[in-house]
Amino acid sequence: xxxxxxxxxxxxxxxxxxxxxxxxxxxxxxxxxxxxxxxxxxxxxxxxxxxxxxxxxxxxxxxxxxxxxxxxxxxxxxxxxxxxxxxxxxxxxxxxxxxxxxxxxxxxxxxxxxxxxxxxxxxxxxxxxxxxxxxxxxxxxxxxxxxxxxxxxxxxxxxxxxxxxxxxxxxxxxxxxxxxxxxxxxxxxxxxxxxxxx
Amino acid sequence: xxxxxxxxxxxxxxxxxxxxxxxxxxxxxxxxxxxxxxxxxxxxxxxxxxxxxxxxxxxxxxxxxxxxxxxxxxxxxxxxxxxxxxxxxxxxxxxxxxxxxxxxx
Amino acid sequence: xxxxxxxxxxxxxxxxxxxxxxxxxxxxxxxxxxxxxxxxxxxxxxxxxxxxxxxxxxxxxxxxxxxxxxxxxxxxxxxxxxxxxxxxxxxxxxxxxxx
Numbered sequence: 415x416x417x418x419x420x421x422x423x424x425x426x427x428x429x430x431x432x433x434x435x436x437x438x439x440x441x442x443x444x445x446x447x448x449x450x451x452x453x454x455x456x457x458x459x460x461x462x463x464x465x466x467x468x469x470x471x472x473x474x475x476x477x478x479x480x481x482x483x484x485x486x487x488x489x490x491x492x493x494x495x496x497x498x499x500x501x502x503x504x505x506x507x508x509x510x511x512x513x514x515x516x517x518x519x520x521x522x523x524x525x526x527x528x529x530x531x532x533x534x535x536x537x538x539x540x541x542x543x544x545x546x547x548x549x550x551x552x553x554x555x556x557x558x559x560x561x562x563x564x565x566x567x568x569x570x571x572x573x574x575x576x577x578x579x580x581x582x583x584x585x586x587x588x589x590x591x592x593x594x595x596x597x598x599x600x601x602x603x604x605x606x607x608x609x610x611x612x
Numbered sequence: 613x614x615x616x617x618x619x620x621x622x623x624x625x626x627x628x629x630x631x632x633x634x635x636x637x638x639x640x641x642x643x644x645x646x647x648x649x650x651x652x653x654x655x656x657x658x659x660x661x662x663x664x665x666x667x668x669x670x671x672x673x674x675x676x677x678x679x680x681x682x683x684x685x686x687x688x689x690x691x692x693x694x695x696x697x698x699x700x701x702x703x704x705x706x707x708x709x710x711x712x713x714x715x716x717x
Numbered sequence: 718x719x720x721x722x723x724x725x726x727x728x729x730x731x732x733x734x735x736x737x738x739x740x741x742x743x744x745x746x747x748x749x750x751x752x753x754x755x756x757x758x759x760x761x762x763x764x765x766x767x768x769x770x771x772x773x774x775x776x777x778x779x780x781x782x783x784x785x786x787x788x789x790x791x792x793x794x795x796x797x798x799x800x801x802x803x804x805x806x807x808x809x810x811x812x813x814x815x816x
Contacts, residue, residue: 429808430749431749434749442802506661521724537734548701549725549726570702571701572649572703575683649723693726
């Protein structure tokens, strides 16, 4: 908390406290409910979940097939689900291939597969990303340090409804012999958004 | 997910869309909340998947009671939307947003 | 829609800035706004579409100047006032100027 009483953060902080206590007075908020919501959000929603999904898909062809066909039905095989959010969401996993690269965005707001990737980064929610990636995805990926082969076709998935997308990156060529846990370590959040190769 | 009837049995129902159907998005801007982005207005795309049934957000945002309707995944060629692009963009579209183009168009 | 949130394809925004290992919330108040919104949605005070609509109705200047959770706070307070849960006067505890 800031100790500069006229800083914007302190002002907003005070405003939020005012609203919170008013809502508690009205019986519309329970302070314990708030703590629970925050703890649940931060503990269950994590990028490790998505990485496990990817690693499993890399080693288990049957799981990969099921994941691509009906991701919501496949997640429980790993003890995962898309619930825990405001509404249960439909998950669609989109696979990168030798000819196809995928990248996800929510141009209208910030829809994101939080359950599998954790809280979204600020850049994903920024006008800069949301405006540009639908118009020039190659240039955006270049700025992220990833130059997609010019022969690869790109699909941009704009999550404007109940579906949340996650990219299934290609397994790195030099990863043979690695176990599932080690493979999961290779998977990055940016790879599952599509702004990195893996 | 959506229990009950599969997409294939749904697509025999009148007004439902099927994979491969060519569709058009609305041209005009409404004065209210909607989930058609302006860059995809008046565009032609192809239905590729069925996402389930959900109430139209345009109505839900205004407190207008509304029944769930089909939501489809629609793929657009990028050069439909932005000059000189070679990528595709995929969006979800509620049935109410879409006009099916006649088979002979 | 001609609303400011509808930025797909819009040109002229600054280059994408990234922060390594950023936390979910950059200040306590952000976490509180997150949790308040969750609780009010769960209680059915408003729905997610109304919440998005409330944010989209921010003026373009306010929207672009606001951080992500500042927008959420705006959405929450707008709906609380419009639904008659809070009076506009309930919201002002300290003087502030937000342009």
